[in-house]
Amino acid sequence: MDLNLVKKLVKIATSSDISGLEIEENGFRVKIDKQAKTTQVISHPQYTEVASHHDISAKPVAEDKKPELEKADNHHEIKSPIVGTFYRAPAPDADPYVQVGDTVSVGTVLCIVEAMKLMNEIESDVSGKIIKILAENGKPVEYNQPLFLIEAS
């Protein structure tokens, strides 16, 4: 589950009169209990390795609004749409599409993920700055694995 989504839910719960909130989506359940002051993220057992890896990032989040959480809301993850091999450049001897620190806009090509004979060119869906490249060139990536972290402008 997207950490940003959890944060958004916390925000909604905090700013309203409700005593709690429980939402289930794609096998993940988020339960926010305002009395208990905690947020639980529960993954269902049918989840794969990749999904459970995501759980780690979705640790219980305190519902108090903190300034750094606000800032992290700008952070946008680009995830792999397919299982395959991650390439940062169009050819082995070519320059990478993007580097950390580069400014990108909607439609800027970020990478290619190749599987079998499917070449998947991944473009940014936000404008902003690349703050982290989360996968290694030439290495396999799983479905939904985060590839880039972009600070949306």
Add this chain to the structure above:
Amino acid sequence: MTKKLSNLNEKKRILIVLELEKFDIKLNTDFIGRNFIYAEEINSTNSYLLDKKNKNLVDGTVVFAEKQTEGRGRKNRVWYSVKEQNLNFSILLTNRKYFPKNINLINFASSLAVALSIENLFQLNASLKWPNDVLINNKKVCGILLEAVSQGSKIEQLVIGIGINVNQSTFQGTFNIPPTSIRLEMNETIERERLLAEVLNSFEEILYETLSNPKEIMRDWKSRCRMIGEKIEVNEGNSIKYGIFDDIDESGTLLLKTKDKIEKIHLGDVSLL
């Protein structure tokens, strides 16, 4: 004798351009190929559909070219095809409704569609080579290259580029797999319009089945793959692996049995040892 042959070729030359009416009568699809773009010459049919200038084309659009000046395969290998002899075309899919959960299944659906069409029309035994080559008598008759564009984490456009050697009778160059054409296998000139319509009809049918019954598609595909159980070499570009082609799993991944484990292979050139 030689003179006679060239005269014959001259006569046929006039009839050789794709006749759209003939193709249209045979086309029996809901949406694949209903918007059909014919080009005498183009850089690459895949590039045309992926070009941002053409992004408003309807789902299922097919672009066909008599000649591609930059026809390509995986790793930018050249796909060379003599003008007006073969079928070079690309299919555009934009509606996520038709994307199977595992998009790689389209590799198998498209090659299976070509193999079934060749079997139906010409009673030739077409076999399949992982992940999506179509062979006749162990020679390559069709190559397929899929290209997708994703915005963020979502696939927006999927282009399936298909090249079938139909009436070409000679091939020059060096090849990983020896090439052939349907004409060479049949010893007669083939009507391209009928084959093109058959492939598109079959592709649409299999695409629907990929959504409703993906296991069946993989079963059909595997029944035509002669390499399963054989000793193979997998060239992944930067490394070569050896082992036994154990199986293909439900997601289409090749399972390579090595000395001590089963390795999952997502890409590479596979050949028999």
